[in-house]
Amino acid sequence: MAFKPSLRDVLPAGLQEQARAALASSQEATASMPWFVRVLTGFGAWLASIFLIIFISIGVLGVGEEVGAIVLGLILTGAAVLVRYAGSNVFLTQLALSTGLAGQGLFIGGVGALADEKMAALATVVLQLVLLFVYPDVIQRFLSALFGSTALLFLLRLTAxxxxxxxxxxxxxxxxxxxxxxxxxxxxxxxxxxxxxxxxxxxxxxxxxxxxxxxxxxxxxxxxxxxxxxxxxxxxxxxxxxxxxxxxxxxxxxxxxxxxxxxxxxxxxxxxxxxxxxxxxxxxxxxxxxxxxxxxxxxxxxxxxxxxxxxxxxxxxxxxxxxxxxxxxxxxxxxxxxxxxxxxxxxxxxxxxxxxx
Known part of the structure; x- marks a missing residue:
């Protein structure tokens, strides 16, 4: 018995050829770029996002550390969502992911510094719930479910x-x-x-x-x-x-x-x-x-x-x-x-x- 079912086992006869064509095109798209090129492209995206965050932080955080962090975090998170919708290549995907994670950290840290850890946990739950539905990326959605559910448990530990x-x-x-x-x-x-x-x-x-x-x-x-x-x-x-x-x-x-x-x-x-x-x-x-x-x-x-x-x-x-x-x-x-x-x-x-x- 096979460990995984085949297309013949799970799909009707009329859909098998369509599924094979979709799998073949997906494999060709993945194989078109070598793995080390994808790694270098992703590394370049993370490096570019770090320099971008440092540049923006110099101008925004001077207004007020807590408020500036919240504003900058929301700006970066929103920009990450827009960039992710703009394209799905490796560079844009990793650039959006790294920028979005930095923005989430700034926003949650700013809320915690401005209020307390309870508000920071609540802000995490709300933000991750929104990103779970609006951010079109598997990794971010996994992290949103992880961070949001963990923050929910932590919030209940503090208040309930x-x-x-x-x-x-x-x-x-x-x-x-x-x-x-x-x-x-x-x-x-x-x-x-x-x-x-x-x-x-x-x-x-x-x-x-x-x-x-x-x-x-x-x-x-x-x-x-x-x-x-x-x-x-x-x-x-x-x-x-x-x-x-x-x-x-x-x-x-x-x-x-x-x-x-x-x-x-x-x-x-x-x-x-x-x-x-x-x-x-x-x-x-x-x-x-x-x-x-x-x-x-x-x-x-x-x-x-x-x-x-x-x-x-x-x-x-x-x-x-x-x-x-x-x-x-x-x-x-x-x-x-x-x-x-x-x-x-x-x-x-x-x-x-x-x-x-």
């Missing part, structure tokens, strides 16, 4: 109860799963160019937030207000487990497998048991959910992220001083035996069919 922060994190997880589960349908609609970058941005926010929560307890605790308390780790793990179980159910339906059958019950039982064994480390079940989406969507990037963060959460759990060595040993032993037993059960209960050549 800690429970709401964890509930919002679960909500962002639900949104990321829905984007990838319905990716094919959403990419045929009006906002098709937003689906993938927004999904990857939300997944990155989720995983890095859980890494900070798992590895850096003190830093994570100081980001809350003094009277704010978050959800217990076990409750957050159960919430993320429910999201993973829902995605598993949808994947089973899409692959014409009965969720109530032997395969579905086996998958649900394994995920539930894994969530119980790693109750104090919510990142493990979250990364397993990303791993599921990666296999379902044939995404090498999602698979790589999930594997790396599963290892990171496992290491964080093992070296966490809040747990005794006995608890860590039992959790590792139990999860290892469970996975080995599950593998043996699957091999015997669901033998792989012979590959048809």
């Amino acid at each position: 109860p800690g429970v709401l922060v964890d509930v919002t994190l679960v909500g962002l997880t639900v949104l990321a799963h829905l984007l990838f589960l319905h990716q094919a349908r959403l990419q045929s609609g009006r906002w098709r160019e937003l689906v993938s970058p927004a999904g990857f941005g939300l997944v990155t926010t989720l995983l890095f937030s859980l890494v900070v929560r798992t590895w850096f307890h003190d830093i994570y605790g100081r980001s809350f207000r003094e009277d704010a308390t978050g959800l217990p780790a076990g409750v957050l793990t159960l919430g993320l487990a429910v999201v993973t179980l829902y995605s598993t159910w949808r994947v089973l339906e899409e692959t014409d497998s009965e969720p109530g059958g032997a395969a579905g019950v086996t998958a649900f039982a394994a995920l539930g048991l894994m969530a119980v064994l790693t109750l104090q480390t919510p990142g493990v079940i979250a990364a397993i959910g990303i791993l599921l989406l990666g296999f379902h969507r044939r995404s090498v990037v999602l698979l790589g992220m999930a594997v790396i963060f599963i290892l990171a959460f496992g290491v964080g759990y093992y070296y966490d001083l809040q747990f005794s060595l006995l608890a860590k040993s039992l959790a590792l032993l139990g999860s290892g035996l469970m996975l080995l037993g599950l593998r043996l059960f699957i091999l015997r209960r669901f033998p792989a069919a012979e590959e048809v050549r």
Whole structure:
């Protein structure tokens, strides 16, 4: 069985020739410029934008540091959007991206210096939400989803109860799963160019937030207000487990497998048991959910992220001083035996069919 489906598998016969022609033209356009030329062109664009920003800063920031930074940031960000719409070659793309990122940094920094960190976080959420829809670039849209969702969590940590922060994190997880589960349908609609970058941005926010929560307890605790308390780790793990179980159910339906059958019950039982064994480390079940989406969507990037963060959460759990060595040993032993037993059960209960050549 092929790892990725062919055009013959996913497209009707009438559209296959059109798709092949589009792929061929895209490959010819990409191959027309060597990679080192694209790298040098992009480097030149970033260098040109740096000199441009320095030149404008000398004249604008003299009016007032905070107000000047806000004005200059908005000007550069707006100019970046216009430049990106003007052309899609490597130089203009990288020039617009570098200028836009510098403008965003100046604007957010100016708002923070003029007001406080709460207003800076709010300004980040609003600005990134606007750029997510108006800036026609995959990288910027990914960064907008990443920066905007991270700023939203930080803003809630400063202003709202800690429970709401964890509930919002679960909500962002639900949104990321829905984007990838319905990716094919959403990419045929009006906002098709937003689906993938927004999904990857939300997944990155989720995983890095859980890494900070798992590895850096003190830093994570100081980001809350003094009277704010978050959800217990076990409750957050159960919430993320429910999201993973829902995605598993949808994947089973899409692959014409009965969720109530032997395969579905086996998958649900394994995920539930894994969530119980790693109750104090919510990142493990979250990364397993990303791993599921990666296999379902044939995404090498999602698979790589999930594997790396599963290892990171496992290491964080093992070296966490809040747990005794006995608890860590039992959790590792139990999860290892469970996975080995599950593998043996699957091999015997669901033998792989012979590959048809």
